Amino acid sequence: MTDQIVVAIDGPAGSGKSSVSKEVARKLGFGYLDTGAAYRALAWYALDENVDTADAEAIADAATVFPYAISLDPDLYWVRVGETDVTSAIREPRVAAAVSAVARVPAVRDSVNAAFRRLIGEATAPGVVVEGRDITTVVAPDAPVRLLLTAAPEVRAARRSAELTTEDAASVAAALHQRDASDARVADFLTAAEGVTVVDSTDLDFATTVDTVLEIVRTQTGEHHGD
Ligand SMILES: Nc1ncnc2c1ncn2[C@@H]1O[C@H](COP(=O)(O)OP(=O)(O)OP(=O)(O)O)[C@@H](O)[C@H]1O
Numbered sequence: 001m002t003d004q005i006v007v008a009i010d011g012p013a014g015s016g017k018s019s020v021s022k023e024v025a026r027k028l029g030f031g032y033l034d035t036g037a038a039y040r041a042l043a044w045y046a047l048d049e050n051v052d053t054a055d056a057e058a059i060a061d062a063a064t065v066f067p068y069a070i071s072l073d074p075d076l077y078w079v080r081v082g083e084t085d086v087t088s089a090i091r092e093p094r095v096a097a098a099v100s101a102v103a104r105v106p107a108v109r110d111s112v113n114a115a116f117r118r119l120i121g122e123a124t125a126p127g128v129v130v131e132g133r134d135i136t137t138v139v140a141p142d143a144p145v146r147l148l149l150t151a152a153p154e155v156r157a158a159r160r161s162a163e164l165t166t167e168d169a170a171s172v173a174a175a176l177h178q179r180d181a182s183d184a185r186v187a188d189f190l191t192a193a194e195g196v197t198v199v200d201s202t203d204l205d206f207a208t209t210v211d212t213v214l215e216i217v218r219t220q221t222g223e224h225h226g227d
């Protein structure tokens with residue numbers, strides 16, 4: 001599709017990328033691509049198959065056979081590995097703890113990036129909201145809308161902690177910050193690249209954050225999808 005609109009959104013863990021992107025996609029009638037889900041699903045697969053996530057070569061090999069599928073429908077979101085629905089399992093803290101090691105393997109990034117570009121190209125919606133860590137810089141640097149969604153570290157930790165009610169808040173915050181530090185060695189999602197607009201949601205509620213992103217999409221594309 002040639003006139004497809006890509007809205008590229010990057011940001012650190014817990015900044016609201018998934019929830020905000022999904023809602024923006026719904027409101028615009030766009031597809032939604034959660035790129036972190038591919039890395040999480042590969043980490044889940046490695047754990048399930050007893051592949052050592054610290055062994056880059058073994059992980060690169062696993063990535064070549066890993067039967068991954070994802071829905072781009074924001075109203076019907078699922079992630080599968082083979083016949084197994086892993087939509088919830090990939091959010092477990094054990095997967096979050098393993099994912100950075102998997103994501104730092106260059107061969108893995110090359111293969112998932114090719115899959116992302118294929119998925120975006122095959123999407124039938126008028127546009128796709130794509131979120132992750134390197135979407136504005138590597139996956140879709142030419143996207144007409146490129147955003148860095150951020151929030152203060154303590155706010156992101158508190159939001160994530162509110163979701164993981166069985167975990168203690170200090171461990172949730174430590175895990176989130178540790179994952180950011182590890183991920184930041186691979187992609188710079190803490191500073192906006194040239195041409196990327198920053199949305200800081202520290203003092204914005206969810207609805208206002210969504211409206212802010214929608215307004216930027218409308219201003220930067222001149223499109224009024226979903227109005
Ligand atoms: N502006 C906001 N105000 C309040 N809560 C928010 C806001 N934005 C997102 N949230 C909430 O913060 C939590 C984290 O958001 P979300 O999972 O979308 O972040 P994320 O950036 O995708 O995280 P990760 O990278 O770890 O997957 C969710 O519970 C979400 O509903």
Ligand SMILES: Nc1ccn([C@@H]2O[C@H](COP(=O)(O)O)[C@@H](O)[C@H]2O)c(=O)n1
Binds near residue numbers: 035099100101135179
């Ligand atoms: N473009 C991306 C997206 C994600 N990652 C890695 O996947 C992990 C999970 O991502 P979430 O968005 O679901 O938190 C993330 O911690 C990164 O390790 C990536 O490298 N590039």
